[in-house]
Structures are given as C-alpha cells and as structure tokens.
Amino acid sequence: MxxxxxxxxxxxxxxxxxxxxxxxxxxxxxxxxxxxxxxxxxxxxxxxxxxxxxxxxxxxxxxxxxxxxxxxxxxxxxxxxxxxxxxxxxxxxxxxMARTFQRLEVFGSLSVYENVLAAAEFHHSWSDDATPPRLVANEIVERVGLSTVSEERVDALPTGIARLVELGRALATRPxxxxxxxxxxxxxxxxxxxxxxxxxxxxxxxxxxxxxxxxxxxxxxxxxxxxxxxxxxxxxxxxxxxxxxxxxxxxxxxxxxxxxxx
Ligand SMILES: Nc1ncnc2c1ncn2[C@@H]1O[C@H](COP(=O)(O)OP(=O)(O)OP(=O)(O)O)[C@@H](O)[C@H]1O
Ligand SMILES: [Mg+2]
The missing domain is CATH 3.40.50.300 (P-loop containing nucleotide triphosphate hydrolases)
Incomplete structure (x- = not known):
C-alpha cells in the first residue's frame, strides 16, 4: 500500500x-x-x-x-x-456529509417530491443556503431521474427506485x-x-x-x-x-x- x-x-x-x-x-x-x-x-x-x-x-x-x-x-x-x-x-x-442507507430510510407514505423536499427544508433550516427548498427539491428530483414518479408514494415504488429517492434526499443537503x-x-x-x-x-x-x-x-x-x-x-x-x-x-x-x- x-x-x-x-x-x-x-x-x-x-x-x-x-x-x-x-x-x-x-x-x-x-x-x-x-x-x-x-x-x-x-x-x-x-x-x-x-x-x-x-x-x-x-x-x-x-x-x-x-x-x-x-x-x-x-x-x-x-x-x-x-x-x-x-x-x-x-x-x-x-x-x-450525507449518506444513503443499505436498509432504506425513506418516508414511505410521502411522495418522492415530499421526501426530497423534507430533506431540503431541513437543510434550509440550519444552513446559510438561501435557495428556496421547493426549487432545490424540483432540481434534485429531476437530477436523480424521478420526475415522472415525483407525485407517487415511495412505498408504492420498486426498491431500486426508492433508493434513488434516498439519494435525492442526501443530495438535497448539498453535501x-x-x-x-x-x-x-x-x-x-x-x-x-x-x-x-x-x-x-x-x-x-x-x-x-x-x-x-x-x-x-x-x-x-x-x-x-x-x-x-x-x-x-x-x-x-x-x-x-x-x-x-x-x-x-x-x-x-x-x-x-x-x-x-x-
Ligand atoms: N450491530 C451489530 N452487532 C453485531 N454484529 C454486527 C453488527 N453489525 C454488523 N455486525 C457484523 O459485523 C460484520 C460486518 O458487517 P457489515 O454489515 O459491516 O458488512 P458489509 O460489508 O456491509 O456486508 P454486506 O455486503 O452484506 O452489506 C458481520 O459479521 C456482521 O454480522
Ligand atoms: Mg453492508
């Protein structure tokens, strides 16, 4: 080494x-x-x-x-x-620092967009990033390729796609x-x-x-x-x-x- x-x-x-x-x-x-x-x-x-x-x-x-x-x-x-x-x-x-979990940690009863928004709002609440959380959430949902399922409840999605929601939640904190x-x-x-x-x-x-x-x-x-x-x-x-x-x-x-x- x-x-x-x-x-x-x-x-x-x-x-x-x-x-x-x-x-x-x-x-x-x-x-x-x-x-x-x-x-x-x-x-x-x-x-x-x-x-x-x-x-x-x-x-x-x-x-x-x-x-x-x-x-x-x-x-x-x-x-x-x-x-x-x-x-x-x-x-x-x-x-x-942000992470995703091998065993998913998402809000199943919320939509894809709401999951990402929750993370963006949390980040906004303590950081000096002034970007409105809704703008952040929109951008991230598109970036992880989930625009077409944005309004779907996460627990209705296949696990692989739900993992991308978790990635979106991590990205919403601008790590x-x-x-x-x-x-x-x-x-x-x-x-x-x-x-x-x-x-x-x-x-x-x-x-x-x-x-x-x-x-x-x-x-x-x-x-x-x-x-x-x-x-x-x-x-x-x-x-x-x-x-x-x-x-x-x-x-x-x-x-x-x-x-x-x-
Ligand atoms: N909380 C815990 N208590 C006791 N043993 C644990 C605990 N967490 C992990 N282990 C043990 O520690 C070792 C490493 O586990 P770990 O989950 O870190 O492996 P991993 O490389 O992530 O495996 P995988 O590819 O299956 O996810 C394993 O033997 C596991 O059984
Ligand atoms: Mg592991």
Missing part, C-alpha cells in the same frame, strides 16, 4: 493531504467478532472512491463509524482537516462528501448506467463520493480508487485496473463473484 506522506494538523496526523474524508486505524468489535480491523482509508474531493468486499466484510460498519452511528473500538475520523471522532452524527452532517451504501442495488442496466453518470457529474463540482457497491461493472467504471475489505481487513487499494489484477482480491472477492455468475 502506498501511503502518502503524513501531514501534521495540530496534534493530529492525517496521511492523505487531499482527503475530504480520512479514517485512520479504525477497528470495531461486536463482542467476540472483529467487524472492522485497523482500517485506514481516504476519499478525495472530486473523486469516486470505492469500498468493496464480500458480504459481512465490514463496509456498512465502516460507514457507521464515519457517520458517527457506530462508536469504534479504536481509530479516528477526519472530515477535511477536522477531526470528528467525538462529534455526534448531526454535527458531522453539518460539515457537509461535499457523499457516502452511498449499495445505492445501485435493484436498478436495471439502464438505470445503473444513469446512476453512474450522475455520480461522475457530482464529482465535477468537487463532491467526494465513497461508494459501497456490489455491482463490479459499475464500480470499475466510475471509481478513481478502490479499497477492498475482507473479513474486516483492508486487503488492497488502488486504481480499478490494479484492483482487478490483484491476486488477493481475485481470491477473496472478484474470483468468487465470477464463479457465482457462471
């Missing part, structure tokens, strides 16, 4: 000076199970960073540590230069750092391609994306860098080309995936 030169910020040490997000030596134990073991990774501005690995590898747990929903047994979390290890989730989100946990699962080929295009477009404004995704084709297409977890440990990181060729990744994940598809 090539770790960039360490950078001192006050009493802290970050390793990636380009990081919008960095976690250092994070471990999480649940009783006897070590779900995450000494994981360090970063996500950079204007890039899509993949976090992949088999089921149970620790991806969602890592997201929970980053967002503050899970206290780590050990390790530190930085958003930009700021250490947030001891901040509650809402303080972290106010630093420009600089976006954590996506399997946001593409349940989408068809065309919808997945559109999602990939949208992610790339978001990075052009400087957004940093950390993407957990099992769709290897999507990951390889959109990611600038990829980190691979297996049994809670980081087994590789690099460009999509490097990751595809990595023997340890082949053995733990990509090889197994190919077998499944046969």
């Amino acid at each position: 090539s770790a960039p030169a360490a950078e001192k910020t006050g009493s802290t040490v970050r390793r990636d000076p380009h990081a919008a997000l960095e976690i250092i030596d994070v471990s999480v134990k649940f009783g006897g199970i070590t779900a995450v073991s000494d994981v360090s990774l970063s996500a950079r501005r204007g890039q899509i960073t993949g976090l992949i690995g088999p089921n149970g590898a620790g991806k969602t747990t890592t997201f929970n540590v980053i967002t503050g929903l899970q206290e780590p047994t050990n390790g530190r979390v930085f958003i930009g230069e700021r250490e947030v290890s001891h901040l509650p989730p809402y303080r972290r989100s106010r630093l420009g 600089d750092l976006l954590l996506l946990d399997e946001v593409g699962s349940g989408l068809n080929h065309e919808e997945t391609a559109a999602l990939g295009d949208l992610m790339i477009e978001l990075t052009r404004d400087g957004t940093a994306i950390l993407l957990v995704e099992h769709d290897v084709e999507l990951v390889m297409r959109v990611c600038d860098r990829i980190f691979v977890l297996d049994f809670g440990r980081l087994i590789a990181n690099g460009t999509p080309e490097q990751i595809q060729k990595d023997p340890a990744v082949q053995a733990a994940y990509l090889g197994a995936d190919t077998e499944e598809q046969k």
